[in-house]
Amino acid sequence: MNSGESVLSADIQAKAQAAKDKLDQHAYETVQWHFHESTGCPFWLEKKKELNFDPLTEVKNYEDIQKFPLFEDDWLRGGPVRRWVPKAFENDPVYVFETGGTTGVPKSRIAINDFRTDYENFSHTLPDQYFPKGSNWLMLGPSGPRRLRLAVEHLAQYRGGISFCIDLDPRWVVKLIKKGWMEHLEEYKKHCIDQAITVLTAGHDVKCMFGTPKLIESLCLGLEERGTSLAEVGITGIFSGGTEFTPQWTRYCVEELFGGSPEESGIYMTPTYGNTLMGLACSKPVTADEGYKISYYAPQPRAVTEVVSFDDPMQKVAYGETGRVKLTTLTQEFFVPGFLERDEGEREMPFDKYPWDGVSGVRPFHGIASGTTVGVY
Template sequence: MTAQDRLEAHLKEIIQWHFSPETGCQFWLDWAKKNFDPRQEIKSMEDMKKFPHFQDEWLRDLQPEVWVPAAYKGKPFNIFETGGTTGMPKQRIGWEDYKTDYSEFSTKISDEHFPPGGAWLMMGPTGPRRLRLAIEHLANVRGSSCYFIDLDPRFVKKLISNKQFDVARQYMDHVVDQAAIILKHRKVSGLFTTPKLLEALAEKVDVYEAGIRGVFCGGTTMAPQYVRFIVEEVLEGRIGFYPTYGNTLMGLAASVPLQKEDNYSITYYAPQPRAVLRVVKPDDTKVTVDYDTWGRVELTTLTKEFFMPRFLERDEALRRKPRAPYEWDGVAEVRPFGAMENKIVEGVY
């Protein structure tokens, strides 16, 4: 069975689940009454184009209970918020999805760089974000425990928007100082952080001498020249580097190991069949762009806990061909949508 066959079979199962009264949630059952019955109309990924784009306002404005599948009624849920927005955040509810995503990711990082049983440190957004529980679960799966340094990306974005760069720098230093203290007094071998914070930490601490052997990095913009800087200068070619593209709505897209011919251009592959990424023409989103061409990222999430068709991310990327071990398209050099035309506030990402 090919990856495409597995995806189509999974899609049919998920459509049946979310649009059947015995298992589906209030939102999608009501939507089907007003629009069409996807159980009849949706037989393939191509048919998914019949859905309109999922609106992020639905996750901001509606009470979380409308997303609870009937099969999960009565089971308390986690409420996860998206990272760096201001105002009312998008919220995704869940039960086990984050564990599934991060247990799978554990198979993609090496024991050499993340020794089983060796402690982790997370320096990044905790609070209401899925990442906090997800990183701890990943460490636990590998027989490890995790230390945490909190970070509030919304506060940083607000400071930068207000041009309070000195305060933003103070806050970043405050976060990095806490991490440096942990590394000084505790044995830690695995680190999760963002590229900007990793760079700032390396200015204060010799990361390798502190015991770090692997860095799992999340963050939007990692242009090839910046990746080269991280790998060669910051990590000195001695520490394993695992960049990922992930968010609360998708889960975790892992990167393929860099090869010489990549020239430090990172490609990520979605966790199919639970999530599917397309790179589409911004002005005609039913059309997928050609390989090695820029387009806007469109995400479809397909789990029993959460169904989200055709959500337009605030990101753009290059569409890349499948590469082992992945049999589906990848996205490369992800950056904020419109980054070349507009000045984007990214804060510590």
Template sequence: NCFDDLKKFPPFEDEWLRGGPVTRWIPQGLAGQPAYVFETGGTTGTPKSRVNIRDFRTDYEEFSATLPEEHFPKGANWLMLGPSGPRRLRLSIEHLAQYRGGISFCIDLDPRWVIKLIQKGWMEHLEAYKEHCIDQAITILESGHDIRCMFTTPKLLEALALALEKRGSTIRQAGITGIFSGGTEFTPQWTRFAVEELLDGAYMTPTYGNTLMGLAASRPVVPADGYTIAYYAPQPRAVIELVDFDDTNSVVPYGGTGRVKLTTLTKETFVPGFLERDEGERERPYVEYPWDGVSGVRPFHKLATATTVGVY
């Protein structure tokens, strides 16, 4: 009868998402419709997967409304400087570009290989692979495709800006006016560095999301607020709560630190009480997002030593 009734379900275990058949996750009312399968992780063992029919399109169509047109003009082409392969993100950026009247250009990037390079300590190979990815991006930007918008991660954005600087150019001079980015590498310190040293006036909006959640937008990041980055889940499709580390049914007070607990409620996907591998601080509602948010997102401290961030 109400949201609190979801506590009657046991916590959703991410291990349930490993292996098949993936069709077991498709509701009977949607059986037979064309479906996509998106994977997450997969560095070791069987990757976790989620079946999508239309969810990824809906998520990014709703997110599109949050992008300021002066920086993300309708009809503009996009560069997807992020992971390729069996990931929701690549197809989602492609749909976002198409939905806004543009075309998405993608590079080839395997984050599973990146993580293996890090785990093996092959830093020389890691640097070479990063350069390979950035070279692909610069080739696209210099090929006359009139690209104005971009998705990338903080690490790749920094690498691209530094590579362009060596060529006597900048992100803005390469034609980019709007960037949306995501990853736990976002900190107030890095964001200030990006604004002051990397972007050359290009607009950037941080996001937080994954295959299960969809995409959480951020309120404007401004110097007056210490470059604090606060994310707000796409309610009512997904709800984020900051819960006590020991009692995951108890929400922490505003400003308190807790573990991110996700509930996804769409026609395609029901995920009650999924404990993310992230923690952060509970933020008050914002005028455009009148529900709780989360700031300071970072790996959950009890798992942090086992977490390899990779390209994110």
């Protein structure tokens, strides 16, 4: 038994067991799907020949996924991208989403409906009081080949609204930083914020938005310069994400930029942690009482995050201890066993709403942090 498990209430333990049973069944079905000749994708059917076990007979639950080697970054760099399309979906329209790519070939993944499913599930976690159904949205984040833009657009549509998007190329931002062209960087950021303010002040009745922490801050300051504020232009609900989401920034944002808690300012912000491979991990409600601590919980059973030892990625750390984030994605479209993320954090205990492990304090993994350029995030 890991430290901390003994202090879970009987109710949470029962919910955690039910969630584990569901995950075990889902993991079994996902592996059957990806490794069966009639439904699997060319990549995994080919990779099966190199494995020293048979996934179809030897993966019976989630733990058995540890039998796979760790998923390698480079498998997603370069094509042909169609090798990732499961045979069952080969006649369906396919999207390709890219991640990274600031240097060299970007990682890419195929998607058919995963992004819609992920964001519909996420939609059910949003409080309607602050994210009213039928409201229009602003997408203040990266555009181009990234999943986020289409996903936020679908979220808006699913909730009965229309999404307004700005044009933002984070790869250009990273190049500006690397070249030390800070004046250009400032102008580009201003260009993005100008687009956002134009939308917000054009009478489109936008009440909800997505934004990265740095851009939300810039937007608030840009509105202040014009003698107005987020609340005054009608924003009530903000969905945000990015590694810059720290308790310190959240406190500053809520207390200084928004003007207080949702009850005081009328603005509710929900942090998320996600990426092109995982989907979207929701956070436990963030409150001043808990020092604005942010704990994320993956969308099980479709994705699982574990906080593992820096020395042994097969070993989870104890609750409250620090480790590297390991991701496993389990959908019919995409199977990623044991991918070591570029992030580290602390392992958090299950709670009522998400009765499985979470991760808090997410930040760039110290082993590569010095080489990581965060850019607009």
